Amino acid sequence: MLDTIIQLLKDASILVSLFTLVGCIIQRKSVNDTIISVTKTFLGFVLLFASARLMISPSLHSFSDIFMMAFNVKGIVPNNEVVIVDAMDQLGPQFASAIALGLIGAMALNLVFARFTPLKYVVLSGHHVFFMVSCLTIISLLHGYSMTISAIMGSVITAVWCVVSPALLVGYCRRIKNVEPLRVSGDFSIGQFGSTSYMLSGFLGDKFGNVNNDIEQAKIPNALGFLTDKNTSTFLVMLLFFVVSSAVAGFDKVQLIADQHAKHHAHINVVLFLLKQSGLFAAGVFVLGRGVNMFVEELIPAFKGISDKLIKKSIPAIEIYSLFPYSKNAVFVGFICCTVAGFITMAILPYFGLPVIVPSLLFTFASGGGAGIVGNATGGVRGCIMGAIACGVLSTIGSALIFQPIWDAGVHAATTYSTTDFTILGELLHHTLSLFS
Numbered sequence: 001m002l003d004t005i006i007q008l009l010k011d012a013s014i015l016v017s018l019f020t021l022v023g024c025i026i027q028r029k030s031v032n033d034t035i036i037s038v039t040k041t042f043l044g045f046v047l048l049f050a051s052a053r054l055m056i057s058p059s060l061h062s063f064s065d066i067f068m069m070a071f072n073v074k075g076i077v078p079n080n081e082v083v084i085v086d087a088m089d090q091l092g093p094q095f096a097s098a099i100a101l102g103l104i105g106a107m108a109l110n111l112v113f114a115r116f117t118p119l120k121y122v123v124l125s126g127h128h129v130f131f132m133v134s135c136l137t138i139i140s141l142l143h144g145y146s147m148t149i150s151a152i153m154g155s156v157i158t159a160v161w162c163v164v165s166p167a168l169l170v171g172y173c174r175r176i177k178n179v180e181p182l183r184v185s186g187d188f189s190i191g192q193f194g195s196t197s198y199m200l201s202g203f204l205g206d207k208f209g210n211v212n213n214d215i216e217q218a219k220i221p222n223a224l225g226f227l228t229d230k231n232t233s234t235f236l237v238m239l240l241f242f243v244v245s246s247a248v249a250g251f252d253k254v255q256l257i258a259d260q261h262a263k264h265h266a267h268i269n270v271v272l273f274l275l276k277q278s279g280l281f282a283a284g285v286f287v288l289g290r291g292v293n294m295f296v297e298e299l300i301p302a303f304k305g306i307s308d309k310l311i312k313k314s315i316p317a318i319e320i321y322s323l324f325p326y327s328k329n330a331v332f333v334g335f336i337c338c339t340v341a342g343f344i345t346m347a348i349l350p351y352f353g354l355p356v357i358v359p360s361l362l363f364t365f366a367s368g369g370g371a372g373i374v375g376n377a378t379g380g381v382r383g384c385i386m387g388a389i390a391c392g393v394l395s396t397i398g399s400a401l402i403f404q405p406i407w408d409a410g411v412h413a414a415t416t417y418s419t420t421d422f423t424i425l426g427e428l429l430h431h432t433l434s435l436f437s
Contacts, residue, residue: 003100005104011126011127013041013042013045013046013049014042014126015124015126016041016042016045016124016295016299017038017041017042017045019122019124019299019302019303019306020037020038020041020298020299020302020303021034021038021302022302022305022306022310023299023301023302023303023305023306024037024038024302024305026305026306026308026309026310027301027302027305037298037302038298040294040295040297040298041294041295041298041299041302042295043291043294043295044291044292044293044294044295044296044298045291045295046291047287047288047290047291047294048288048291048292048295048319048321048322049291050287050291051283051284051285051286051287051288051291052284052288052321052362052366054284055280055281055283055284055287056280056281056284056285056288056362056365057362058277058280059238059277059278059280059281059284060281060361060362060365061361061362062242062257062261062273062277063238063241063242063245063277063361064077064360064361065257066242066245066246066249066254066257067245068358069249069253069254069257070245070246070248070249071248073343073346073358074356074358075346075355075356075357075358076355076356076357076358076399076403076414076415076416077357077358077360077415078357078359078360078363078399078415078416078417078418079360079415079418080131080417080418080419080422082413082415083406083411083413083415083416083417084099084130084131084134086411086412086413086415087134087138087406087411087413090410090411090412090413091138091141091410091411094147095137095141095147098137098147098148098150098151099130099133099134099137099151099154101151101155102133102134102137102151102152102154102155102158103126103129103130103133103155105151105152105155105156105159106129106132106133106154106155106156106158106159106162107123107126107129107159107162108159109155109156109159109162110122110123110129110159110162110163111311112159113159113160113162113163114163114311114314115310115311117163119163119164119166119167120163120311120312120313120314120315121162121163121166121167121170121189121191121314121315121316121317122162122191122311122314122315122316122317123162123166123191123317124191124316124317124318124319125191125192125193125317125318125319128191128192128193128419129158129162131193131417131419131422132154132157132158132161132193132421132422132425133151133154133155133158134154135154135402135406135417135422135425135426136150136153136154136157136158136425136426136429137150137151137153137154138150138405138406138409138411138426139405139406139409139426139429139430139433140153140154140429140433141409141410142405142408142409142430142433143430143433143434143436143437144437145433153429157425157429161193161421161425162191162317165190165191165193165195165196165317165421166189166190166191166195166315166317167189168195168199169189169190169195169198169199169202169374170187170188170189170315171202172198172199172202172374172377172378173187173188173189173190173374173377174187175211175377175378176323176326176327176373176374176377177214177216177326177327177377178216178326178327179323179326181293181296181297181300182296182300182318182322182323182326184300184301185300185301185303186315187315188300188315188316188317188318189315189316189317189318190317190318190320190323190370191316191317191318191319192319192320192366192367192370192419193419193420193421193422194320194366194367194370194371194391194395194419194420194421195420195421196394196420196421196424197367197370197371197387197390197391197394197395197420198320198370198371198374198387198391200371200387200390200391200394201371201372201374201375201378201383201386201387201388201390201391202374202375202377202378202383202387203378204375204379204383204386204387204390205374205375205376205377205378205379205380205382205383205384205386205387206378206379206383207379208379208382208383208386209375209378209379209380209381209382209383209384209386210379210380210381210382210383211377211378211379211380211383212380213380213381213382214376214380214381215329215330215333215372215376215380215381215384216327216328216329216330216376218329218381230328230329231282231285231286233332234281234282234285234328234332235278235279235281235282236278237332238277238278238281238282239274239275239278242274242277242278243274246270246274251270254270254273254274255270255273257273258270258273261273285324285328288321288324288325289324289325292321292322292324292325293325296322299316300316303316320366320367320369320370321366323370323373324369324373327372327373327376329376330369330372330373330375330376330384331365331369331372331373332369332372333372333381333384333385333388334368334369334370334371334372334373334375334384334387334388334391335364335365335368335369335372335388336368336388337368337372337384337385337388337389337392338359338364338367338368338369338371338372338388338389338391338392338395339359339361339364339368339392340389340392341388341389341390341391341392341393341396342357342359342364342392342393342395342396343358343359344392345357345392345393345396345397346358346359346396349396349397349400354397354400354401355400355403355404357396357399357400357403357416359392359395359396360418363395363418363419364392364395367391367395367419367420368388368391368392370391371387371388371390371391372384372385372387372388374387375387375388391420394420395418395419395420395423398420398422398423398424398427399416399417399418399423401423401427402416402417402422402423402426402427403416405426405427405430406426
């Protein structure tokens with residue numbers, strides 16, 4: 001029973017559907033309208049994550065394989081999900097139960113803090129709450145605390161961060177343009193734990209950018225008018241990256257990768273493979289946008305019902321992907337700049353005695369795109385570029401720093417945490433506990 005509850009709470013589609021259900025009940029909607037609202041919210045989130053995991057992620061993995069072959073890159077690729085699975089396997093079932101209960105505790109405390117403090121934010125990214133609890137629990141174990149105490153510490157710190165980080169970001173979120181559907185019921189903030197990189201991006205845009213030079217309004221020459229269609233430009237730019245990387249790696253070697261992907265099917269020509277992988281990425285971005293539109297129409301009004309009745313003036317802290325359909329240029333430029341910055345930082349790390357961290361392209365797409373959006377909101381094109389570059393540098397260094405404490409705690413994994421909040425809060429907790437141990 002407990003395992004079922006944990007799995008449901010970790011799943012963002014279930015979590016936001018439950019919030020929509022509660023909102024509909026509070027607003028006394030009819031049974032028919034409630035069923036429609038909850039179903040559309042659930043299906044919208046399923047589309048969002050299906051597009052990320054089944055379309056965008058496989059395309060980025062293929063590009064990553066080709067890129068690393070082309071430039072002979074080897075190292076540790078951060079992955080939040082994998083490091084948690086390895087931790088549960090190596091630290092045992094007691095750890096798995098502890099962080100599961102820590103997830104429930106953190107989400108419950110988030111609601112308590114939102115109800116009784118001035119910080120009215122409710123995080124709707126259950127999986128990120130789970131990642132944070134796991135990271136902080138591992139760090140606490142490293143310093144000799146019991147499994148129970150470690151999980152409690154991780155749960156409480158995560159719950160505090162659930163209301164603090166959206167509060168620090170909400171000012172920047174108010175400056176993001178063309179997101180009226182997200183503001184139907186008032187303010188919103190970001191509940192994805194890459195918030196430190198988004199704060200840095202917003203700050204840099206504010207100090208060094210020009211908010212009037214909005215990247216979404218970039219002018220394109222008439223001869224390249226087809227690039228004004230976002231789906232077309234996304235596909236063609238991604239295809240360019242695939243072709244250039246493949247040319248450097250050698251098309252004969254890329255053919256081997258194509259054959260591996262098609263091992264259960266017929267032989268696929270390398271040209272067709274590159275076209276399909278580029279199309280998969282572009283189609284995934286399109287489906288992601290449709291999913292967001294679908295659940296936003298139902299979730300935001302439902303959340304207002306919760307705000308009016310249960311948690312007065314509550315503010316939803318939403319997934320970063322929810323912003324992507326409204327700022328496609330910023331997302332793509334942010335993704336590219338974050339990726340480039342991450343690889344340059346990767347090359348420098350060994351000179352400082354740190355492990356080689358190979359940027360995860362799924363991370364640079366999500367957090368780099370988010371940093372691009374926030375940077376563009378505060379500083380236009382310059383803010384978008386600077387913010388995304390800062391995100392790539394910060395995340396790569398953070399993953400390199402957190403790797404050793406996680407390893408020393410007994411999690412001997414060939415991966416580590418990727419998102420900046422996990423690495424920064426993990427390092428802060430590590431150094432704070434070091435003062436007492």
